[in-house]
Amino acid sequence: MAHYDLLAIGTGPAGQKAAVQAAKLGKKVGIIERKEVVGGVCINTGTIPSKSLREAVLYLSGFRQRSLYGAGYRLKHTITIEDLAFRANHVIKNEIQIVENQMARNHVDMLYGSASFVDPHRLEIRHSSGTAEHTADFIVIAVGTEPARPADVPFDDDRxxxxxxxxxxxxxxxxxxxxxxxxxxxxxxxxxxxxxxxxxxxxxxxxxxxxxxxxxxxxxxxxxxxxxxxxxxxxxxxxxxxxxxxxxxxxxxxxxxxxxxxxxxxxGRVGASDGLGLERVGLTADARGRLAVNEHFQTAVPHIYAAGDIIGFPALASTSMQQGRHAACHAFGQPDRTDTALLPYGIYSIPEISMVGRTEEELTLANVPFGVGIARYREIARGQLIGDDTGMLKLLFHRQTLEVLGVHAIGEGATELIHIGQAVMAYRGKIDYFIDTVFNYPTLAECYKVAALDGINRLPRPWPPHE
Known part of the structure; x- marks a missing residue:
C-alpha cells in the first residue's frame, strides 16, 4: 500500500493533465489505467484513430486535390482497411509512447488495473496479477465514456x-x-x-x-x-x-x-462509471453514467474531483485536458482559470468546421444588435492554391461597439484558423483589429480581414468610431 497526494483514475486527456500538473507542483502522484495501454478513448478508440482515419482517407483518395485535377483523381485506386489502419496504428503507437514518457519524466507512478473505492480516500486496484490498495488526499475520476449499446440493437461487431x-x-x-x-x-x-x-x-x-x-x-x-x-x-x-x-x-x-x-x-456515449464503487463514498452517477461537478470540477465529496467526458458536455479532448489541470491546481490551492465562454469547438467532418463564441441564433434570442461579415475561400488566394473553393469564415460582431462576438468557419484548416479569432475575443477585441492588421499572403488568415471589411461595409454610414 502507498499513500499519494493525488491519484487519477484514467489515463485519457483529463487524467494525464491532472497527474502531470500535480507532479509539477511537487506532489506524489499515481495514475491508474484499467487497460494494458495508456491514453484512454482519446488515443486508442476515439479522437486519434478517427482523425488518423480521416487523414488517411483524404490522402489516399486524393479528395483534397479533386477540385484542381478532376473528380476522378485518386492517389490509390484500391484502398483497403489495412491502408486506413496503418496510419492510425502508427500515430497511436507514438502517442502511447509520448504519454508513457511524460509520466516517467514527471515521476508519476503508473498503476494498472480496475479501480474502485473502498472508502473516500482509499482505492482498490484489481489486476490479473493480484489486488492492491492505495490511499490519496485527492482523487480525480477521469474514466471517460463508452459507446451506448442498447439491448434492442443487435451488435455483432461485424455487420x-x-x-x-x-x-x-x-x-x-x-x-x-x-x-x-x-x-x-x-x-x-x-x-x-x-x-x-x-x-x-x-x-x-x-x-x-x-x-x-x-x-x-x-x-x-x-x-x-x-x-x-x-x-x-x-x-x-x-x-x-x-x-x-x-x-x-x-x-x-x-x-x-x-x-x-x-x-x-x-x-450517444455513457460514462464508464460502473464498477467504481461510487455508492461507497456517497456519489451517484446520472442515468447516462455521468458525474455532476462544480466550477472547480469537485464532486459532492470535495476532495474527489471528476473531469473529462465523465462529466458530460462538451466532452472534447481539449476541454478535458484543461479540466484535469484545473482540478489539480484547485486541489493544491494554486490559482487557475478556465474561460468556458471561449471554448473552441472543432468537428473533423469533411469539410471540417470550427466555432468559438456565440451563434446568430443565440444573439438574436438575446436581442443583441449584431453584424455579420463573411469571407469565402474562393475569394482568398490560399483557398485557390489548396483547392478549397467552398470554405467560409464568418464573423459576428456588435453593431455599435464592433466587439467580436463569434467566429465560425468551415473548410480546410478551419480548426486551426479559429484560434486567431479566439485570441482576439479573449481580449474583447473589435473587428478593427482585423482591418488594421497585415496578414501573411497568401494565407487563410486573410479571411479575417476580408470578413471584417465585409461586415463593416454592411453597416449604415457613418460607421461607428474607428479606433
Whole structure:
C-alpha cells in the first residue's frame, strides 16, 4: 500500500493533465489505467484513430486535390482497411509512447488495473496479477465514456457496430447506415463518403449539430450530400435486423426501410462509471453514467474531483485536458482559470468546421444588435492554391461597439484558423483589429480581414468610431 497526494483514475486527456500538473507542483502522484495501454478513448478508440482515419482517407483518395485535377483523381485506386489502419496504428503507437514518457519524466507512478473505492480516500486496484490498495488526499475520476449499446440493437461487431468498431472491421463497408447525427456520426459519415462508400445518416433532429451556427451547418449538409451522404432528418429507427444475405435491414418510423452491409450505431456515449464503487463514498452517477461537478470540477465529496467526458458536455479532448489541470491546481490551492465562454469547438467532418463564441441564433434570442461579415475561400488566394473553393469564415460582431462576438468557419484548416479569432475575443477585441492588421499572403488568415471589411461595409454610414 502507498499513500499519494493525488491519484487519477484514467489515463485519457483529463487524467494525464491532472497527474502531470500535480507532479509539477511537487506532489506524489499515481495514475491508474484499467487497460494494458495508456491514453484512454482519446488515443486508442476515439479522437486519434478517427482523425488518423480521416487523414488517411483524404490522402489516399486524393479528395483534397479533386477540385484542381478532376473528380476522378485518386492517389490509390484500391484502398483497403489495412491502408486506413496503418496510419492510425502508427500515430497511436507514438502517442502511447509520448504519454508513457511524460509520466516517467514527471515521476508519476503508473498503476494498472480496475479501480474502485473502498472508502473516500482509499482505492482498490484489481489486476490479473493480484489486488492492491492505495490511499490519496485527492482523487480525480477521469474514466471517460463508452459507446451506448442498447439491448434492442443487435451488435455483432461485424455487420452492426458501435462507434469504436470501424477500424476493427476486416473490410471497408460496401455501404453503411449511421444512426445518430451527432459529432461522431457526422464525422464518420463524411469520412466514409469521401472514400466512396454509400452512406445513409439518420437523425431524429431537424438538422445536424444544432449547437453550431445554422449557416455553417447548411453549408456542411450541402457538401456532405455532394460527396454521397443521404441525410434523413426528423427520422427514427424502429427496428434493426441482420439478414441471412449478409445485409442489415433498417426499419424507419416514417420513411421506407433501407438496407446496407454495415450499420454503425452512434447515438450517444455513457460514462464508464460502473464498477467504481461510487455508492461507497456517497456519489451517484446520472442515468447516462455521468458525474455532476462544480466550477472547480469537485464532486459532492470535495476532495474527489471528476473531469473529462465523465462529466458530460462538451466532452472534447481539449476541454478535458484543461479540466484535469484545473482540478489539480484547485486541489493544491494554486490559482487557475478556465474561460468556458471561449471554448473552441472543432468537428473533423469533411469539410471540417470550427466555432468559438456565440451563434446568430443565440444573439438574436438575446436581442443583441449584431453584424455579420463573411469571407469565402474562393475569394482568398490560399483557398485557390489548396483547392478549397467552398470554405467560409464568418464573423459576428456588435453593431455599435464592433466587439467580436463569434467566429465560425468551415473548410480546410478551419480548426486551426479559429484560434486567431479566439485570441482576439479573449481580449474583447473589435473587428478593427482585423482591418488594421497585415496578414501573411497568401494565407487563410486573410479571411479575417476580408470578413471584417465585409461586415463593416454592411453597416449604415457613418460607421461607428474607428479606433
Amino acid at each position: 452492426v457496430i458501435d462507434t469504436d468498431g470501424l477500424l476493427r472491421l476486416q473490410r471497408i463497408p460496401e455501404s453503411i447506415v449511421i444512426v445518430g447525427g451527432g459529432v461522431i456520426g457526422t464525422e464518420y459519415a463524411s469520412i466514409l463518403a469521401a472514400l466512396g462508400v454509400p452512406v445513409v445518416l439518420i437523425d431524429k433532429r431537424p438538422r445536424l449539430l444544432e449547437f453550431v451556427d445554422a449557416e455553417i451547418i447548411d453549408a456542411l449538409q450541402r457538401q456532405m450530400q455532394e460527396i454521397g451522404v443521404t441525410l434523413y432528418h426528423n427520422e427514427e429507427v424502429s427496428g434493426i435486423k441482420t439478414q441471412a444475405d449478409g445485409l442489415v435491414h433498417v426499419s424507419l418510423q416514417e420513411a421506407k426501410a433501407i438496407t446496407a452491409t454495415t450499420l454503425m450505431y452512434a447515438v
